[in-house]
Amino acid sequence: MDWLEVTRGDAPLVVSFPHTGTDIPADVEARLVSPWLARKDADWWIHQLYDFAADLGATLVRTRVSRTVIDVNRDPSGASLYPGQATTELCPTTTFDGEPLYRVGQAPDPAEVAQRRGRWFDPYHAALAAELERxxxxxxxxxxxxxxxxxxxxxxxxxxxxxxxxxxxxxGAACDPGLVAAIESACDVSGFSRVTDGRFKGGWTTRRYGRPGTGVHAIQMELACRGYMDEPEGEPSPETWPTPYDADRARFMRQTLTHVLNACLDFARR
Incomplete structure (x- = not known):
């Protein structure tokens, strides 16, 4: 499965990248309003920002498929992770800004959603679960x-x-409070702003696998893009978004994230 990347390490840490993919099959792309809109909400450059993680011995699991095709961090039952708040589906039909992704009458029906789940969602989580158990x-x-x-x-x-x-x-249900405290401490000394269990409390993956009683402690880190890349001042457009990855621009964020992942490793090894 050339769309699924698994880099095995021996340290007690798995880093999952569910939304960095930009691949869209041709038959899906032909039905979209715009390929740019379909990639607009990707987690831009995150796998590059964390490319030091393998050197720490972490295991990396990443899908190259765009979240527009299927979002591997959504509840496959279709239940909302944030009831009463705007969100996107297992196979999104709108962008975060509410723009339609598909041409009229071209959105995936339930049968196609099930097909996409079997092709991409289930194998991704089978691989992730296998690495966690290993x-x-x-x-x-x-x-x-x-x-x-x-x-x-x-x-x-x-x-x-x-x-x-x-x-x-x-x-607080997905991991031990000590892990949260260690990550908070690594963030707070950086000078960057921080919140815990605010708007983003963790997606389906964090909630599904975080079982502290069994030894699996899950945490989600949602970065505001401005911490490591330039964001347009107004509404993003194909000409202004995404801005290119700049290693110098991202340097301070990478330093803090290195401390964050080391805090995760220290917690697991205690």
Whole structure:
């Protein structure tokens, strides 16, 4: 499966990248309003921002398929993770800003959603679950770290400007409080802003696998993009978004994230 990337490490840490993919099959792309709109909400450059994680011994799991095709961090039952708030579906039909992704009458029907789930969603989670079990058997206690990012301002989803670091632990149910405290400490000394269990409490993956009693501690980190890349001042357009990845621009964020992942490893090894 050339769309699924698994880099195995031996440390008690798995880093999952569910939304960095931009691949869209031709038969799906032909039905879209715009390929740019379909990639607009990707977690831009996140797998590059965290490319040091493998050197720490972490296991990396990443899909190259766009979240527009299927979002592997949504509840496959279709239940909303944030009842009463705007969100997107397992196979999204709108952008975060509410723009339609498909031409009229071209959105996937339930049969196609089920087909996409079998082709991409289920194999992704089978691979993720296998790596978690491999490492849990070896270490007893492990951390699953969900790596995400989002534009700093999306009025349809949240008011105002999002903090730089948005830690999600499913209101404390997905991991031990000690892990949350260690990550908070690594973030707070950086000078970047931070919130825990704010607008983003953790997606389906964090909620599904975070079982502290079994030794699997899951945490989601949603970064505001401005912490590591330039964001347009006004509404994004094909000419202004995404801005290119710039290693110098991202350097300070990478330094903090290195401390964050090391905090995860220290917690797991205690």
């Amino acid at each position: 490492l849990r058997s070896a270490h007893g206690k492990i951390v699953l770290y969900e790596a995400h990012s989002i534009r700093s301002r999306i009025p349809r989803l949240f008011e105002g400007e999002l903090p730089n670091f948005n830690i999600g632990a499913n209101s």
